[in-house]
Structures are given as structure tokens and as C-alpha cells.
Amino acid sequence: MRRLRVLLLKEWRESLRNKMVLFGVTLLPLFFVGISVYMLALGAGIGDPAGAIVLFNTSLMYFLILPTIIPLAIAVYSIVGEKEQTTLEPLLATPISDLELFLGKALASVIPAVLVNWLSFGLFLAATRIVVGAVPLQALTVPWLASIFGLSPLLALFSVGVTMLVSSRASDARAAYQFSSFAILPGLIPLIVYSSRQTLVDLRLVILEGGVLIVASAVVLHLAIRVFRREQILTRWK
Amino acid sequence: MIRTEGLTRRFGSRVAVDGLDLHVPRGEVFGFLGPNGAGKTTTIRMLAALIAPSAGSATVAGQRLGKANREIRRRVGVLTETPGLYRRLSARDNLLFFARLYPVREPERQVERYLRLFELWDRKDEPAGSFSKGMRQKLAIARALLHEPEILFLDEPTAGLDPEAAKTVRELIATLRSKERTIFLCTHNLDEADRLCDRIGLFRTRMLAVGEPAALKEEMYGRRTVVHLASPSPGIELALHLPFVTKVERLEDRLVVTLPDPDAQNPALVRRLVELGAEVRFVNELRVSLEDLYLDLMEGRDAKA
Numbered sequence: 001m002r003r004l005r006v007l008l009l010k011e012w013r014e015s016l017r018n019k020m021v022l023f024g025v026t027l028l029p030l031f032f033v034g035i036s037v038y039m040l041a042l043g044a045g046i047g048d049p050a051g052a053i054v055l056f057n058t059s060l061m062y063f064l065i066l067p068t069i070i071p072l073a074i075a076v077y078s079i080v081g082e083k084e085q086t087t088l089e090p091l092l093a094t095p096i097s098d099l100e101l102f103l104g105k106a107l108a109s110v111i112p113a114v115l116v117n118w119l120s121f122g123l124f125l126a127a128t129r130i131v132v133g134a135v136p137l138q139a140l141t142v143p144w145l146a147s148i149f150g151l152s153p154l155l156a157l158f159s160v161g162v163t164m165l166v167s168s169r170a171s172d173a174r175a176a177y178q179f180s181s182f183a184i185l186p187g188l189i190p191l192i193v194y195s196s197r198q199t200l201v202d203l204r205l206v207i208l209e210g211g212v213l214i215v216a217s218a219v220v221l222h223l224a225i226r227v228f229r230r231e232q233i234l235t236r237w238k
Numbered sequence: 239m240i241r242t243e244g245l246t247r248r249f250g251s252r253v254a255v256d257g258l259d260l261h262v263p264r265g266e267v268f269g270f271l272g273p274n275g276a277g278k279t280t281t282i283r284m285l286a287a288l289i290a291p292s293a294g295s296a297t298v299a300g301q302r303l304g305k306a307n308r309e310i311r312r313r314v315g316v317l318t319e320t321p322g323l324y325r326r327l328s329a330r331d332n333l334l335f336f337a338r339l340y341p342v343r344e345p346e347r348q349v350e351r352y353l354r355l356f357e358l359w360d361r362k363d364e365p366a367g368s369f370s371k372g373m374r375q376k377l378a379i380a381r382a383l384l385h386e387p388e389i390l391f392l393d394e395p396t397a398g399l400d401p402e403a404a405k406t407v408r409e410l411i412a413t414l415r416s417k418e419r420t421i422f423l424c425t426h427n428l429d430e431a432d433r434l435c436d437r438i439g440l441f442r443t444r445m446l447a448v449g450e451p452a453a454l455k456e457e458m459y460g461r462r463t464v465v466h467l468a469s470p471s472p473g474i475e476l477a478l479h480l481p482f483v484t485k486v487e488r489l490e491d492r493l494v495v496t497l498p499d500p501d502a503q504n505p506a507l508v509r510r511l512v513e514l515g516a517e518v519r520f521v522n523e524l525r526v527s528l529e530d531l532y533l534d535l536m537e538g539r540d541a542k543a
Binding site: 002003006007010013014017018085086087088089090091092093094095096097230231234235 | 249283286288289290308309311312314315316318320321322323324325326327331335336338339340341365378381382
């Protein structure tokens with residue numbers, strides 16, 4: 001546990017000094033919040049309450065995409081960065097266990113992604129209250145809150161698992177980033193489903209996606225753990 | 239301290255290390271020499287419990303390889319081929335991270351001690367990425383030493399260092415030896431190996447020769463006395479019938495005589511030559527460099543021939 005904490009702190013210290021990671025973790029959420037509030041402000045000017053709710057629902061979907069995008073940047077640089085700097089071998093020569101290394105890398109991406117997503121959501125509500133005048137609380141239903149607070153850790157976990165798998169095979173960050181991008185697909189599924197049904201989110205759908213994500217994340221993380229073995233890292237990774 | 243029996247590592251059908259039998263006692267500086275691709279790094283990785291052997295067994299720092307790998311990693315320090323530093327982190331943060339992973343008691347003090355030892359203290363807050371190659375190497379050596387390991391695996395420790403920094407590293411190795419630390423040194427710098435190592439092993443997939451540098455040279459080449467003659471004295475080498483002389487070669491006005499014990503036999507040799515009418519200018523011993531030995535062994539030449 002102590003080593004895990006030491007690794008996590010090192011990962012975050014490094015991320016804070018990496019402009020690409022900082023951009024992904026801060027500017028992207030701010031952009032999503034900004035564009036959402038701007039759309040809501042435009043919608044409020046039209047004076048259509050039903051339209052305002054649809055716009056609000058659409059904005060909420062960004063908070064299901066963000067937890068898949070944010071960890072990409074951190075995880076890619078955390079793994080490919082180690083490869084590029086040839087720091088993996090000295091790290092593996094310490095008494096750190098394979099599991100601690102894996103968890104350290106995974107949690108270093110998942111924790112900030114989830115926290116930043118929730119923080120962005122709070123910021124979005126506050127900005128909506130300030131700019132538009134009121135938050136349409138009738139649109140902020142239990143299924144939506146369950147999606148944002150319950151699904152986002154699972155979405156982040158899945159995204160990190162995919163990124164770790166891809167990064168173990170990639171030799172540069174750009175390639176890893178491109179190949180990992182399909183990890184955002186699960187975040188887009190509710191967007192597509194909700195848009196096509198043109199209806200409010202219901203709890204059954206949230207639970208269903210949660211279940212699918214748990215299974216998918218378990219499979220991806222299981223594969224990633226197998227890749228994250230000392231022997232594999234030193235002899236098979238590019 | 240390190241004992242291996244038939245240690246072997248295969249990668250698919252390729253054999254990287256073939257049946258390595260080795261014993262390195264505590265406090266010894268052991269030079270592990272061989273060309274690129276000889277399997278030196280693979281050997282270090284196995285001994286540092288980073289990769290598993292395909293066959294054979296090893297005990298490192300009293301711990302059985304494969305059974306107490308974590309404990310082995312706690313007790314050994316590894317300097318890898320490349321410094322492998324976190325470029326965005328400061329020198330101090332790089333060392334603190336590793337000090338806390340091992341863990342080191344009083345990490346801050348230990349980090350300061352090694353940064354000062356390698357004269358990096360003044361630049362402790364600068365990112366490692368801004369350092370010169372030599373400074374990065376020094377920082378990597380400091381990292382390998384932080385937890386005061388019983389065994390230190392050093393892969394090319396002075397590569398890329400300026401003469402002054404290389405001297406610091408060599409002095410440090412000598413200091414560590416005096417403190418009973420075992421050092422397993424991989425180097426291409428044969429002069430360095432000759433000066434620093436108690437014993438050397440010449441390795442190419444399997445061990446070709448092991449021993450003290452001087453003893454190995456003697457074993458391979460014998461001891462040779464060079465007699466410098468004032469005049470050519472033709473045919474004198476053919477008349478030199480002495481029972482202890484193994485071999486005589488003539489090189490213009492010099493005779494190269496192979497003897498088992500030159501210290502005791504040189505006077506008799508010179509006396510005999512004078513009796514045969516030779517005018518001896520002076521006598522010296524032919525020194526063979528470790529490089530000669532290395533190249534002959536690697537190229538499969540019989541040095542005595």
C-alpha cells in the first residue's frame with residue numbers, strides 16, 4: 001500500500017509537469033463546460049422550456065464522455081513516457097510488485113479523471129445557474145445522477161484498461177493516443193441511445209450499461225494485468 | 239554472495255545465457271566482460287530477479303532466485319545500461335521516489351548524502367532532463383546506491399562520463415569494495431576492468447574464462463622474458479638448450495623466451511646466453527594487456543600458440 005501511494009504521487013507529480021497531460025485534464029473539461037453553458041444560454045434566449053431541457057440533457061452527456069477522454073492522456077504518458085525515458089527497468093528493479101505497479105499506473109489515471117469529471121459537472125451546474133439564471137432541476141433526474149456519479153468511474157476504468165493494453169505495444173505517445181481513442185466508444189453509447197430514443201434517461205438503461213461496463217472493464221483489466229508482468233515488460237514490450 | 243549453477247536463459251530457440259556456473263564471494267569486484275549481445279544484460283536481469291531463468295539455479299545475497307525475488311530486489315542495486323531517469327522530475331525528486339520505494343530510512347538525508355557525494359546538490363531542484371550525460375549517469379549511480387545494497391550490478395558505469403567523473407565512479411567502486419560490498423561490473427573498458435576487478439569473467443553466451451586478470455594472462459600466455467641483444471647473434475635461439483625454457487621466438491635483435499618462473503630463471507637464462515657469446519643489452523618482461531587476452535578469447539584464438 002505504501003509503495004502504491006509513493007508511485008501514485010510520483011505519477012501525479014510527473015503529470016503536473018507535462019503540458020500535454022495538463023491540457024487534456026484541464027482545458028478539455030473547461031471547453032466542454034463552456035460550450036454547454038453557451039448552448040444553454042442560447043436556448044434560454046429562445047424561450048422554449050422543453051427545448052431547454054433537451055439542451056440540458058445533451059450537455060449532461062458530455063460528462064459521460066469526459067471520463068473516457070481524460071484518463072487517455074494520463075495513462076498514455078504514464079506508460080509510453082516510462083518507455084521513452086527508459087525508466088521501466090530501474091523501476092522494476094525495486095521491490096515493487098507487479099500488482100502495485102499495475103494499480104499505481106491505473107489509479108493514477110482513473111482517480112483524477114473521475115474527480116475532474118465530477119468537478120466539471122459541479123462547475124457546469126454553477127455556471128448554468130449564473131449564466132442562465134436557474135438549473136432545470138426537473139431534468140436532473142436520479143438516472144442522470146446515477147450515470148454521472150456511478151458510470152463515470154467505470155467508464156474511466158475501461159478507458160484506462162484499453163489505454164494500458166495499447167500503450168504496452170506502442171513505442172510513441174502519439175500512436176498510443178490514436179489507438180486508445182476507441183476507448184471513448186462506451187461513453188458514446190448512451191449518447192447514441194438517448195438521442196435515438198429522444199427521451200429521458202431511465203434507470204434500467206443506466207444499470208444495463210453499468211453491467212456491461214463492469215464485464216468489459218474486468219476483461220480489459222484482466223488482459224492488462226497479464227501484460228503488466230515484469231518478464232513481459234522487459235522482454236516483450238517494444 | 240552470488241552463486242549460479244547451470245543458469246540458462248532462452249528466448250524462443252535462441253540461447254542468450256548457456257549454463258552459467260559462477261561464484262562471486264562477498265566483497266569482490268567481479269568484472270563481467272563480453273561483446274554486445276553476449277548475454278551480459280540478460281545475466282544481470284536474471285540475477286537481479288527481473289526475469290526468470292529457463293533452467294538452472296542461483297542464490298543471490300543468500301536468497302534463492304525464484305523463491306525470494308522481492309527480497310533479492312531489496313538487497314541488490316542495479317545500474318542499467320541507460321540512466322533511465324524521470325526527465326521532468328528534479329534530481330532530488332528522482333532519488334526521493336526510489337528511496338521511498340525501497341524503502342530507505344530517513345530518505346531525505348540519504349538523498350542529500352548521495353547528491354552531495356556526486357556533486358549534484360547545487361542542482362538538486364533542476365529537472366533531470368536538463369542534465370548532461372555525465373550528470374545523468376552520476377544520478378543513476380546514486381539511485382542504485384541509495385538503499386545501501388549488498389550487491390551492486392553496474393552495467394557500463396563510466397560510459398559517457400568525462401575523465402574526472404569516471405575517476406569519481408572508480409574511486410567509489412574502490413570505496414564500496416573496502417566496505418565489503420559485492421560489485422558485479424559489466425564494462426567494455428578493459429583497462430578499467432584490469433584496474434578495478436579482483437576477478438574477471440570473459441563471457442559470450444557461456445563463460446569462456448574466469449580468474450584474476452594477472453592469473454588469466456599468465457595461464458593464457460605464460461610469462462615471457464624479452465632479451466634485447468646488442469648484436470643479431472644468428473642461431474643463438476637454437477643453441478639455447480635449457481630445461482625450463484618452454485618456447486623461444488626471435489624478433490630481429492630480441493629473443494622472447496617463455497618461462498614458468500622468470501623471477502628465478504632469468505639469471506640462468508642470461509648466464510647461458512652470455513656463455514653462447516651473446517651480448518645482452520637488457521632484459522624485461524613482456525606485458526600482455528587484458529585487451530589482447532579478451533580479443534584472443536573472443537576470436538577463439540589459442541594464445542599460447
